[in-house]
Amino acid sequence: MTATSIRQQPHPSPHRERVSLWSSWFALLAAPHAWSLQLLINSALTGYACYPHDVPFEDPIWGGVRTTVAVIEAVAVAVSLAGGFIAWRNWRRTREEKPGSGQRLMEAGDGRTRFMAMSGILVTLLFLVAIVFSWIQFIVLPGCGR
Numbered sequence: 001m002t003a004t005s006i007r008q009q010p011h012p013s014p015h016r017e018r019v020s021l022w023s024s025w026f027a028l029l030a031a032p033h034a035w036s037l038q039l040l041i042n043s044a045l046t047g048y049a050c051y052p053h054d055v056p057f058e059d060p061i062w063g064g065v066r067t068t069v070a071v072i073e074a075v076a077v078a079v080s081l082a083g084g085f086i087a088w089r090n091w092r093r094t095r096e097e098k099p100g101s102g103q104r105l106m107e108a109g110d111g112r113t114r115f116m117a118m119s120g121i122l123v124t125l126l127f128l129v130a131i132v133f134s135w136i137q138f139i140v141l142p143g144c145g146r
Contacts, residue, residue, distance in 0.1 A: 019090045019093055019094055019113045019117070023086050023089075023090060024090060024113060024116045024117070024120070025116075026083060026086055027083050027084075027086040027087035027090055027116070027117065027120030027121075027124070028083075028087070028116055028119055028120040028123060029083070030079050030080060030082060030083025030084075030086075030124070031079070031080035031083050031084065031123055031124040031126075031127035031128060031131075032123060032127050033079075034075075034076040034077075034079040034080050034083075034127070034131065035076060035080070035127045035130050035131050035134075037076065038072050038073060038075070038076035038131060038134065039134065041072055042069050042072055042073070042134075042138070045065060045068060045069060045072075046060075046065060046069060046138075048061075049061050049062060049065045049144075050144035051144075057144055058144055059144055060144060066138075069138055070135075070138075073131065073134065073135045073138070076131050077128065077131055077132070077135075080124055080127060080128045080131060081124075081128070083120065083124050084120070084121060084124035084125070084128065086120070087117050087118075087119075087120030087121045087123075087124055088117075088121060090113065090114075090116070090117035090120065091114060091117035091118060091120075091121060093117075094113045094114040094117055
């Protein structure tokens, strides 16, 4: 392959200038990080509130545990939705980067920026479901050792 033949080939991601690198990575990683943090923080908070020593308590040691956990869950949902919105916006800006639909994107993998945007949408939906199920579990299950 010569230098002239390399220059004649189109760039695999021709619309890369329409989307910043920061927004691509934020869209892809916001929801997984939000889920991970809410899981770690809420597990530690509820674990210590109900089982600080050798014997579990009937009720949490402080009254604001449920409110704190609900706020952390809401923040995780908000961060995930922000990542999903940015992924959707990136998809709108780059969806015409290569010919074909989303199905073609998954088969060929052409167009890195639109691939990252579509991946961000899918990852956000997956982790948003995980966050919502975590929230439902917290609402439905009784507190501490009841």
